[in-house]
Amino acid sequence: MNNPGPTLSDFGHDPLWISIIKAVAIFVFLMLGVLFGVWTERKLISRMQHRYGPNRAGKFGLLQSVADGLKMGLKEDLMPRTVDKVIYFLAPVVIAVPAFLAFSVIPFGPMVWMFGHKTPLQLTDLPVAVLLVLATASIGVYGIVLAGWGSRSPYAILGGLRSSAQVVSYEIAMGLSFVAVFLKAGTLSTSEIVAKQAGGGTWDIFGMHIPTPSWYVFSLIPSFLIYAVTMLGETNRVPFDLPEGEGELVGGFHTEYSSSLKFAMFMLAEYVNVFTVSAMAITLFLGGWRAPWPISLWDGANTGWWPMLWFFAKLALAFAFFVWVRASLPRVRYDQLMAFGWKVLIPLNLGWILLAATLQALRLPESNRNGILAFGAVVVIAGLGIWLRFDTVNQRRREARAAEVEEEFEQLREEPAAGGFPVPPLDLPHYHGVVPSARAPKEEVTSGSN
Amino acid sequence: MELYVPILVLAVLAAGFAVFSVGIAPFTGPKRWNRAKLDAYECGIEPTPQPVGGGRFPLKYMITAMLFIVFDIEIIFLYPWAVAFDKLGVFGLVEMVLFIVTVLVAYAYVWRRRGLDWD
Numbered sequence: 001m002n003n004p005g006p007t008l009s010d011f012g013h014d015p016l017w018i019s020i021i022k023a024v025a026i027f028v029f030l031m032l033g034v035l036f037g038v039w040t041e042r043k044l045i046s047r048m049q050h051r052y053g054p055n056r057a058g059k060f061g062l063l064q065s066v067a068d069g070l071k072m073g074l075k076e077d078l079m080p081r082t083v084d085k086v087i088y089f090l091a092p093v094v095i096a097v098p099a100f101l102a103f104s105v106i107p108f109g110p111m112v113w114m115f116g117h118k119t120p121l122q123l124t125d126l127p128v129a130v131l132l133v134l135a136t137a138s139i140g141v142y143g144i145v146l147a148g149w150g151s152r153s154p155y156a157i158l159g160g161l162r163s164s165a166q167v168v169s170y171e172i173a174m175g176l177s178f179v180a181v182f183l184k185a186g187t188l189s190t191s192e193i194v195a196k197q198a199g200g201g202t203w204d205i206f207g208m209h210i211p212t213p214s215w216y217v218f219s220l221i222p223s224f225l226i227y228a229v230t231m232l233g234e235t236n237r238v239p240f241d242l243p244e245g246e247g248e249l250v251g252g253f254h255t256e257y258s259s260s261l262k263f264a265m266f267m268l269a270e271y272v273n274v275f276t277v278s279a280m281a282i283t284l285f286l287g288g289w290r291a292p293w294p295i296s297l298w299d300g301a302n303t304g305w306w307p308m309l310w311f312f313a314k315l316a317l318a319f320a321f322f323v324w325v326r327a328s329l330p331r332v333r334y335d336q337l338m339a340f341g342w343k344v345l346i347p348l349n350l351g352w353i354l355l356a357a358t359l360q361a362l363r364l365p366e367s368n369r370n371g372i373l374a375f376g377a378v379v380v381i382a383g384l385g386i387w388l389r390f391d392t393v394n395q396r397r398r399e400a401r402a403a404e405v406e407e408e409f410e411q412l413r414e415e416p417a418a419g420g421f422p423v424p425p426l427d428l429p430h431y432h433g434v435v436p437s438a439r440a441p442k443e444e445v446t447s448g449s450n
Numbered sequence: 451m452e453l454y455v456p457i458l459v460l461a462v463l464a465a466g467f468a469v470f471s472v473g474i475a476p477f478t479g480p481k482r483w484n485r486a487k488l489d490a491y492e493c494g495i496e497p498t499p500q501p502v503g504g505g506r507f508p509l510k511y512m513i514t515a516m517l518f519i520v521f522d523i524e525i526i527f528l529y530p531w532a533v534a535f536d537k538l539g540v541f542g543l544v545e546m547v548l549f550i551v552t553v554l555v556a557y558a559y560v561w562r563r564r565g566l567d568w569d
Contacts (some may be wrong), residue, residue, distance in 0.1 A: 012452035019456040027463050076479040081488045082500060093468040100464035104457045124456040131529070132457075152500040153490035161511050168518040175525040182532035255491055261475035265468055335568035338514070342566045346521065347557070350550055353528070360535060361543045372540060379547055390558070
């Protein structure tokens, strides 16, 4: 009943002009998407904050983004005299191009007839399609770093460095959250991952055929949750928008780009990146272009051009999630951001990958289930033992530190000048690490004697 | 190779647009010269002199970058393993547990030495 959709062998047969049509379509879609996305974001956030938002340019302010774009084109293009000219000009290009490229492997739909050719609704697919997306994301970081570096101004350099550190940190967690998907799908090709989520099994309850959920978001929910966090960090969006934390860094890496078309490239890239990570979430976890459950009961839901509609609907919902998060959460502190990425997401991810691999091994037809379970038990017990030991050591260290502090307070209380704990005397010496009684008596300096 | 041609098409399109936008930017706007306007922005104070060719920056960024390389390579090992898992079976599982345990030793060491702490 379910059409599994195109696989890798369906690609590479398009004549060049079909590829050009598809590429132009993707390009136009992304440009319009950004224009509409900016408007949606401002409007949604305004409504969440009891404001009207843009409502002057066009009906409901719909032309606001177009007006902003035109305005950017008509602004003076300032270039501070300190900048490194080549890098300064290169950075907006380097950040914008890879943002578009990632969309070349996103599946929009199944096979359709296009001007007498049967072709998949996807620009192309590779045996390593997901790697291409990760690679473009990595090249995008260069744009940010180069923008900061080429500007040669303190805010810009700090913003660029921060952003690079943040994006690479979250890229690890992001890359790890994909592993469970590849375990289940057995491929890196996006179209085949979508095909693997076609489902097929049904539960027969009271004569009704309820299809079993086959999207990976259900079977791999930890991966999805981790990915949802990392996609915010990867795109420098709230609550992880520290590279442009305006309270401390003005505009971060694009401080020195006046509001001209160069700045527009950064803005464009940011929104296209949001669409890219959303599209990856949809492709890898949310069934790609497949219709959601009640609609999927209709036989024609996953054929022809319809799936594009489901894909856009999912994309719109994912974008709304970004906006919702931006309206709800404050910005995190930078050390918390890094600690969360390195100390929480990565170990969680590794543990989950091992668990998912064990479950997958148990599902293999000719595997020694008892052996796997015994091996898993050994690993879990050993891991718990090491963790407990580590925790005890940490606990002991914490207690020792607390005792030290307590001792210092005790000594303070005994200090005659202190007059009892919470009121500190005005002549309180620096007491850290110094035993107060062993202190040499202070020579009093009379005023006016220096 | 046919699989990569469409990516090139999109790349040419995107690069053309980006280069055009960046290239046309100086010509579409007005030009009103003002010395202060061309200073690097530092909230109004005299800009800090910046060394030519880049200066120094905190070492923690380099540590983060090196840790990133270590873990990124680990991910690169995980991907082919995950794709081929059904063929490797239990052998693959045991091997990967050993590999991840080895990485975790290094990870715990870095953590202990406060390499993951920002401040």
